[in-house]
Amino acid sequence: MPNAMFRELFKRHPHNPLLTVDDWPYPCNSVFNAGATKFEDDYLILVRVEDHRGFSHLTAARSHDGITDWKIDSQPTMLPEPEEHPEEIWGIEDPRITRIEGSDFWAIAYTAFSRGGPLVSLATTRNFKTFDRLGPVMPPDDKDAALFPVRFDGRWAMLHRPVGTGWMGAHIWISFSPDLKHWGDHKIVLKAREGGWWDANKIGLSPPPLETPEGWLILYHGVKDTPAGCIYRLGLALLDRDNPTKVLRRGDQWVFSPKVPYERDGDVDDVVFPCGWILEGDMVRIYYGGADSCIALATASLKDILDYLRQFSGGDYNGA
Numbered sequence: 001m002p003n004a005m006f007r008e009l010f011k012r013h014p015h016n017p018l019l020t021v022d023d024w025p026y027p028c029n030s031v032f033n034a035g036a037t038k039f040e041d042d043y044l045i046l047v048r049v050e051d052h053r054g055f056s057h058l059t060a061a062r063s064h065d066g067i068t069d070w071k072i073d074s075q076p077t078m079l080p081e082p083e084e085h086p087e088e089i090w091g092i093e094d095p096r097i098t099r100i101e102g103s104d105f106w107a108i109a110y111t112a113f114s115r116g117g118p119l120v121s122l123a124t125t126r127n128f129k130t131f132d133r134l135g136p137v138m139p140p141d142d143k144d145a146a147l148f149p150v151r152f153d154g155r156w157a158m159l160h161r162p163v164g165t166g167w168m169g170a171h172i173w174i175s176f177s178p179d180l181k182h183w184g185d186h187k188i189v190l191k192a193r194e195g196g197w198w199d200a201n202k203i204g205l206s207p208p209p210l211e212t213p214e215g216w217l218i219l220y221h222g223v224k225d226t227p228a229g230c231i232y233r234l235g236l237a238l239l240d241r242d243n244p245t246k247v248l249r250r251g252d253q254w255v256f257s258p259k260v261p262y263e264r265d266g267d268v269d270d271v272v273f274p275c276g277w278i279l280e281g282d283m284v285r286i287y288y289g290g291a292d293s294c295i296a297l298a299t300a301s302l303k304d305i306l307d308y309l310r311q312f313s314g315g316d317y318n319g320a
């Protein structure tokens with residue numbers, strides 16, 4: 001693909017980084033990788049906060065415009081509960097919030113850092129103050145999970161990323177459940193590519209799937225291993241609206257990558273890591289962690305995203 005045809009679809013907001021540890025009302029090491037939703041009249045982000053032991057918890061921040069004047073909960077909003085939930089012994093991380101269509105609750109898929117490794121846990125909330133835990137739904141190693149907001153033939157669906165051994169790579173899987181608790185019919189939906197690709201060997205879902213007229217829009221991260229360390233970049237795919245196990249399109253090129261100092265330099269360098277996005281009209285906002293050290297915002301037009309996918313899907317969807 002000639003370079004002249006390359007463009008990163010998402011534009012960074014001039015107020016970036018929106019939030020850093022300096023904005024936090026209590027001591028912590030870093031704030032990053034926030035889930036996002038609209039709640040009452042506010043934008044609400046549920047931020048991963050890492051303490052000085054290295055363990056993470058989640059804290060809510062609210063803002064009328066989603067950019068400035070954040071009201072951050074003065075204490076952690078959702079702390080790990082290792083006594084009742086031993087899988088949360090080393091913290092809870094990277095929440096993906098899904099507003100369940102036609103209901104008054106949100107489902108939060110998050111990583112619980114257990115003694116056996118990271119696993120997927122689910123909780124629901126109606127108010128972002130109290131959370132009902134459903135407990136672990138996928139065993140380790142598994143993370144980068146989010147629920148679809150609707151059911152398919154009466155069943156819930158979840159995307160997640162178990163890790164295979166050695167050369168098998170880490171791919172995005174889909175699983176189904178009758179009750180949010182028991183999951184089955186597991187299937188790979190998007191495979192990491194191979195060789196020199198930006199998304200070779202290891203990919204993972206970023207924010208939850210977003211419903212569009214053309215299908216479920218997927219923003220995922222590809223982890224490129226280089227001699228200088230990993231680079232986390234973002235790419236796009238589209239799944240069939242009625243049958244989300246079917247990939248309709250997958251972009252060849254990444255659409256966003258670490259470029260500016262708050263993405264290139266932090267606790268983990270060269271990382272852009274969105275856990276939430278919000279669609280309003282034609283505007284998609286992604287809230288992303290930069291270098292595991294801050295929260296930033298980037299925007300793109302949904303029309304441009306869908307045009308891009310129409311134009312730049314190679315057809316080699318699963319990198320086989």
Ligand code: BMA
Binds near residue numbers: 093094232268
């Ligand atoms: C991934 C996740 C993210 C993190 C990223 C870069 O495996 O754990 O939480 O931002 O690594 O460190």
